[in-house]
Amino acid sequence: AQSVTQLDSQVPVFEEAPVELRCNYSSSVSVYLFWYVQYPNQGLQLLLKYLSGSTLVKGINGFEAEFNKSQTSFHLRKPSVHISDTAEYFCAVTLYNQGGKLIFGQGTELSVKP
């Protein structure tokens, strides 16, 4: 069975500092990897995804993530955060042949302070 672990439940950071949100997954078969963001009282929005090819993936709002197959990780990074990045971030996987079936991590609450 597949599983996703987000290693930090809360990450406080000051504005303009860099941030990394960590995600590890477990799967015996190939997966597609996603990061979603949830702003307060809203649904989820896609930040970026890894399907194949280059292991460094760029997304919206200046975020990027690196797929590391040997470490089964897909960490999310941003070199300089803004107050508006305060939100909850979810890492998710799906199997290549199981559309509509996302498996989510527990979520990381990013809090950006002035």
Added chain:
Amino acid sequence: NAGVTQTPKFQVLKTGQSMTLQCAQDMNHEYMSWYRQDPGMGLRLIHYSVGAGITDQGEVPNGYNVSRSTTEDFPLRLLSAAPSQTSVYFCASSAGTHTEAFFGQGTRLTVV
């Protein structure tokens, strides 16, 4: 440009009552799913559908029923509500396995 629409946004039920959470999408997506979000547990898959007439169970299906008679609609039925079903429910749709899932705004359900 509606995307995924969920109704209602808020609901309070008494234990034992039944209700249906509505989900509709206007993007002609084949895949639709229901998730529940609980603090510290992320989103967990309840049921999903890969097309009209085809549904399957996810991780936490007990106490919930679904059907998919059209491509657009994927209602979630609570047969006999329990306090353990207090949660925020999200419906999502996508065009394929590797494509972005679009989420509704959520339904906040409280069972007393």
